[in-house]
Amino acid sequence: MPSISARPASFALIFGICLFTAPDAVFAQDGPAPKVTVAAAYSRELIDEVSFIGRAEAVDKVDIVARVAGFLEESAVADGATVDAGQSLYRIEPDAYDASLEARRADLARAEANRELAAIELARTEELVRREATPASEADVARANHRIAEAEVEAARAAIRTAELDLSYTEISAPFAGRVGTGRHSIGDIVGPTTGPLVTLVRERPMQVAFSLSEKQFLTVLERAGARAAELAGSGRTPDVFVTLPNGERLEEPGKVVFVDNRIDPATGTITLRAEFANEHRVILDGAYLTVSIQALAPEVKLLIPQAAVQRDQRGDFVLVVTQDQRVEQRYVTLGRQVEAAVVVNDGMQEGEAVIVEGLQRVRPGVTVESVLAAAPAEAGAE
Numbered sequence: 001m002p003s004i005s006a007r008p009a010s011f012a013l014i015f016g017i018c019l020f021t022a023p024d025a026v027f028a029q030d031g032p033a034p035k036v037t038v039a040a041a042y043s044r045e046l047i048d049e050v051s052f053i054g055r056a057e058a059v060d061k062v063d064i065v066a067r068v069a070g071f072l073e074e075s076a077v078a079d080g081a082t083v084d085a086g087q088s089l090y091r092i093e094p095d096a097y098d099a100s101l102e103a104r105r106a107d108l109a110r111a112e113a114n115r116e117l118a119a120i121e122l123a124r125t126e127e128l129v130r131r132e133a134t135p136a137s138e139a140d141v142a143r144a145n146h147r148i149a150e151a152e153v154e155a156a157r158a159a160i161r162t163a164e165l166d167l168s169y170t171e172i173s174a175p176f177a178g179r180v181g182t183g184r185h186s187i188g189d190i191v192g193p194t195t196g197p198l199v200t201l202v203r204e205r206p207m208q209v210a211f212s213l214s215e216k217q218f219l220t221v222l223e224r225a226g227a228r229a230a231e232l233a234g235s236g237r238t239p240d241v242f243v244t245l246p247n248g249e250r251l252e253e254p255g256k257v258v259f260v261d262n263r264i265d266p267a268t269g270t271i272t273l274r275a276e277f278a279n280e281h282r283v284i285l286d287g288a289y290l291t292v293s294i295q296a297l298a299p300e301v302k303l304l305i306p307q308a309a310v311q312r313d314q315r316g317d318f319v320l321v322v323t324q325d326q327r328v329e330q331r332y333v334t335l336g337r338q339v340e341a342a343v344v345v346n347d348g349m350q351e352g353e354a355v356i357v358e359g360l361q362r363v364r365p366g367v368t369v370e371s372v373l374a375a376a377p378a379e380a381g382a383e
Contacts, residue, residue: 035369041353056209058207180200253277
């Protein structure tokens with residue numbers, strides 16, 4: 001068997017030519033030009049936006065707690081029910097509080113009778129003092145007794161007001177419209193201020209979403225909104241805010257920034273903002289984590305290409321551009337946000353340049369292709 005060194009000299013010569021031939025010659029194109037589908041980069045006015053992670057927070061949320069102790073006699077709402085402001089939720093057995101109110105009213109009647117008696121005694125004593133039939137000190141005692149009787153009347157009236165409040169607390173109503181959660185006590189339980197909440201009530205409309213921005217992000221939002229910090233909330237300079245639900249669905253109804261904190265949290269280096277949404281369909285739930293997008297106040301012209309044209313390697317995102325002489329050129333680009341089936345190009349391309357969207361696997365940089373123009377993408381990416 002011949003050794004490697006015994007191979008013909010012609011083999012080494014051919015091998016050397018392959019090694020040192022220019023790349024264009026090595027990859028010289030054979031056969032007809034491959035067919036590809038291209039789309040032109042196009043410009044369109046877009047409202048720029050930045051996105052953050054936020055958490056939904058109810059405008060009003062309260063744990064309904066019994067203010068007086070007693071047997072839970074009635075539950076007027078089912079778990080998860082929607083209730084109106086003032087609607088009855090629970091009733092605590094009122095009999096003991098009715099009896100207490102009647103006792104306080106009796107106390108008032110007794111105090112008023114004592115006051116009348118003290119007034120009579122005071123008048124009689126003052127007359128006797130005037131006639132010098134009794135010492136003046138007796139009149140002083142009578143006046144003091146009369147003042148005590150008047151104070152007892154006021155105390156009895158205050159006790160009645162307290163008893164009336166306690167009785168009213170046996171009927172527990174919704175302080176605002178919203179939806180209740182799961183009831184935590186059953187009929188017949190002894191409930192009171194120390195037994196924990198009966199149920200939690202949440203106002204679902206409107207709903208707020210709180211999110212935190214770094215100082216740099218906050219300045220970017222201000223720059224894109226063209227507003228100062230004080231103008232972001234409660235003014236005509238407030239940008240539109242949109243949310244994307246956990247399932248990826250973006251709500252069409254816009255929200256408005258209603259609160260901007262006045263300081264950067266030194267522990268996190270962030271500032272807190274809150275946006276409010278009408279939440280007509282009640283799909284924003286208290287405590288849910290959402291994607292919050294803040295839009296600029298005015299649209300800007302952006303360059304877009306189909307998302308299908310974008311590829312990626314270790315250097316980053318790139319596209320294959322077909323030049324005017326029908327040759328393929330690899331072009332690295334800086335991309336922005338995605339707009340449906342298109343993506344914004346921030347740098348690396350100009351309007352009208354053609355990028356390959358179909359047939360990418362059949363071509364490589366430097367080859368000549370036969371290009372076919374795809375359907376106009378401007379409508380495909382319209383908002």
